[in-house]
Amino acid sequence: MIKVRGLRKTVSSDKTPILKGIDFDLVRGEFVAIVGPSGSGKSMLLRCLALREDWDGGTFVVDDLDVFKAGWSGKRRIRKEWAYLQQNPDLDPNRTALKNVLIGQVGQTPAWRRLTGMVRTDDYMGAMDMIESFGLLDKAKLKAGNLSGGERQRIATARALAHGANVLLADEPVIGLDPHTADNVLGMLKNLCETQETTVVAVLPIELAERHASRIWGMEDGKVILDIRGRRLTTAEKNRL
Numbered sequence: 001m002i003k004v005r006g007l008r009k010t011v012s013s014d015k016t017p018i019l020k021g022i023d024f025d026l027v028r029g030e031f032v033a034i035v036g037p038s039g040s041g042k043s044m045l046l047r048c049l050a051l052r053e054d055w056d057g058g059t060f061v062v063d064d065l066d067v068f069k070a071g072w073s074g075k076r077r078i079r080k081e082w083a084y085l086q087q088n089p090d091l092d093p094n095r096t097a098l099k100n101v102l103i104g105q106v107g108q109t110p111a112w113r114r115l116t117g118m119v120r121t122d123d124y125m126g127a128m129d130m131i132e133s134f135g136l137l138d139k140a141k142l143k144a145g146n147l148s149g150g151e152r153q154r155i156a157t158a159r160a161l162a163h164g165a166n167v168l169l170a171d172e173p174v175i176g177l178d179p180h181t182a183d184n185v186l187g188m189l190k191n192l193c194e195t196q197e198t199t200v201v202a203v204l205p206i207e208l209a210e211r212h213a214s215r216i217w218g219m220e221d222g223k224v225i226l227d228i229r230g231r232r233l234t235t236a237e238k239n240r241l
Contacts (some may be wrong), residue, residue, distance in 0.1 A: 033215070041222040083167070
């Protein structure tokens with residue numbers, strides 16, 4: 001169970017509020033899509049949950065652990081067990097797609113392993129299987145800098161899953177993908193929610209949110225103004241966003 005109460009975030013330069021008291025509960029296995037206009041706070045909400053941004057207020061409890069009261073160890077747990085997938089994936093452009101998947105994100109693997117790139121054989125096979133599941137086996141030996149934007153997104157998602165992330169925070173994870181591939185990627189994430197109780201929170205267009213998510217949050221002006229479960233939005237609801 002993930003519980004957030006009173007999450008507030010302001011721009012440090014002029015104290016402009018971006019997130020204005022966000023409250024929610026999440027249970028394992030939910031696929032939450034965040035929808036809303038540009039500037040509504042969608043990306044900032046993900047960054048705060050991933051601890052890529054400091055909070056100006058609020059409580060953050062994960063499985064009865066108060067993350068902030070636990071200090072360094074609480075934050076370390078989030079960075080190890082949660083994966084943040086930004087619009088422009090932070091892959092190493094000089095390493096192959098396979099090596100990026102193997103070494104993981106900062107916080108997922110020891111520093112010595114990230115520096116040396118040393119991996120075990122079973123890790124290698126698991127990474128190859130994950131890359132194949134995203135339809136990119138033929139790209140595994142290409143450097144990440146030579147991949148398209150959509151391919152980098154899929155490799156970043158494969159990397160997170162290969163390292164056992166149980167929560168995925170994804171900022172427009174299918175941007176740049178053709179509709180068929182986008183549906184396949186989101187279908188895979190939905191299956192992980194259903195079969196492995198992975199929790200996914202993703203910024204998505206409304207039409208994809210309606211098709212794949214089990215829950216939709218509509219954001220406007222730094223607040224969650226809609227919380228819809230398992231159905232399409234009505235015209236009136238869409239007009240509010």
